[in-house]
Amino acid sequence: MIQAINAALDEEMARDARVMVLGEDVGKRGGVFLATEGLQQKYGPDRVMDTPLSEAAIIGAAVGMAAHGMRPVAEIQFADYVFPGFDQLVSQAAKLRYRSGGQFTAPMVVRMPSGGGVRGGHHHSQSPEAHFAHTGGLKTIVVSTPYDTKGLLKSAIRDDDPVIFMEPKRLYRALKEEVPSEEYLIPIGKAAVRREGSDISLISYGGSMIETQKAAEELASVGISAEVIDLRTVMPWDKEAVLNSVAKTGRVLVISEAPRTASIASEVAATIAEELLDQLEAPPLRVTGFDTPYPYAQDKLYMPTVTRILNAAKRALDY
């Protein structure tokens, strides 16, 4: 996945001289996860800019650069550190087009490693996507495969609005997949059906796709056919794909490691209940992280485990 990010940035910087990268340690070090490795050597310190340690400055400056015609791709070292820059995201980036009546825009990308499973404690493990989804004017992507990462990052860079691009850090080096070296784009806002099935729909995204797919395999081994959908974009999420699947299966789990209350999972489950009540065989269930800060000592237990997903599936199937 790291190589896919690097390739997407490299291709877009080569294609469009307005595209630039900025953030903490992105230059000489190549990013703490090495996502920007080699780019400063190739494009120079003005287009791959090591910034002061200030997320407010990084995001706020990106807004100004974007408004003035650049295409900045800002890196926030960990999603947990977006908060010092949150005012700039919420007050400036998200609302610029709207509040100026379309006169000014902020076509920028804010990349950030998110999620848990790496023994990082709460400040290196959070999944803050709901904060972004709850802010009108931001699009939010959470990737789960290297192939998608390259195609979606390129789309995000070409998008005319601010896009939050979240990268579950536990997937950075966990997944190997051939990623084409030629140009391709994946549209923002479109889900992917990872597995076809007829008995129950498992809707997930990001890091939790791993446990979701494992759970689907386990269900298959006992003769239950689960359909697996990867949202990929959580705002705007692909309502059509989700409703089509649930209309077919009648049962659904929404799975994510973000805290449960007021989450993307809550939103998807509520929409399903609103629109498909007649066709449901069981209530839509959420399998999520907890409403506690992310605990260091219980790193693995916090995230939806395969067991927790299977227990919920049993509840839905037995309903």
Place this chain on the structure above:
Amino acid sequence: MIKDAWTFKPFSAAPIALMDEQGNWVADFPLELPPDFLRGLYRDMLAARLLDEKFVILIRTGKTSFIAPHAGHEAAHVGIAHAMQRGHDWLFPYYRDMGLMVAMGMPFKEIFGQMLGNAADPAKGRQMPSHPGSRALNIFTVCSAIASHIPPAAGAAVSMKLKGTGQVSVCTFGDGATSEGDWYAGLNFAAVQGAPAVFACLNNRYAISVDLSHQTAAHSIADKAHAFGIPGYRVDGMDALASYFVMREVIERARSGHGPALVELEVYRYGPHSSADDDLRYRPKEEVEAAKKRDPIERFRRLLEKQGLWNLEWEERLRADLKARIDRALEEAEAMGEVPALAMFDDVFAEPTWNLIEQRALVQEELR
């Protein structure tokens, strides 16, 4: 006693140093500190260094998941801690302050408990390693989010002033932290209130790979104090006595109602930024080697020797004793075992809410 004449002048062009690299006392006032106090500074620096070495073993053997090397910061650490009224004043530290924890009197066993994230951690394994804290010792819990502890340090100082407790709030951070909005917000607030706060920057010239020239265009971090209307001091942070005397003075100054100060302690980090970092990507080996030649412990040892307070036999006994205490504390911490899984639902609020009670029951069922 309100004192108006101070020993140290703020905004000096060169860092304040009181001993040279050979350990000669070069200050224009006599060194009148008790021998036991001087030996205590040395003992704490050595303990901090041995702890740093132990942490490397913890990471190599997979017993911990993260360390932030502090070797090179020891003189600043002991200077800050011993200038404070420990247990009375409050400290707001950051993650590279393990030597400061030692000098503040935090038991090795608690330090290891935190590093292991196990039942020996007074904070119940909630945070990643290198994030200590102690209510008992008035040490605010370290937060990973850089500079986020600085406004709280200012707030505590304001409370101390309002309540007239005679305490001082001491806050440490790296040079990188001085770029965050929270840093400006916190220093400005404390300065406006004339609160008893001391802000100590451990400037090791790097914020991960990014060097000082990327954090500031100012001549020094200390110079930034001008903007807040408070004094700023540049100190040789590899000189334990300069660190101690300057900190002592600004703490006394804050305690006696003269308001905050900013102290920049110039140090060097010998190790990588953290166990996840490769420092060869951004700084030459020679630079690190050159800094090691200025080692704060060795420099202070020379001073002690010149004062007739050091000999090899004492050193060997001290080392052996510290090593044994560190090893024993680690064993004791390891023996405490895991934090119970369900403890993850405690302490979110004073009283658990229905959602947490439900979620706890779900995990309890799953673990059965």
